[in-house]
Amino acid sequence: MRPYRDLLPLPASTPPSPCVRNCCLDDDDVCLGCGRHLQEILRWRDASESEREAISLLAQERRERRERNAFQPSK
Incomplete structure (x- = not known):
């Protein structure tokens, strides 16, 4: 059973998740x-x-x- 806190919505002030529901990992995870x-x-x-903002920026750079x-x- 999941903890109760996992069922609560995230506060509106947090940066939105960069998830686009197209989950597939490459060889580098x-x-x-x-x-x-x-x-x-x-x-x-x-x-x-601030960690979420940093993660979002890194993700954008990778994309x-x-x-x-x-x-x-190709060479």
Whole structure:
């Protein structure tokens, strides 16, 4: 049974989760949907607001890097 606190909604002041409900991990355990590392996904619920902001920024950078690399011609 899940703890009661896991059933409570997150406060509105927290940064929204970058989750896009397209969960699939690559070989480095990074989600192809949101760009978060598995450990960041697991940490999200208990992370502080500043930690969540940092996780979101890192995830955005990973997504952008993946998109840039996807359009690079193979050598």
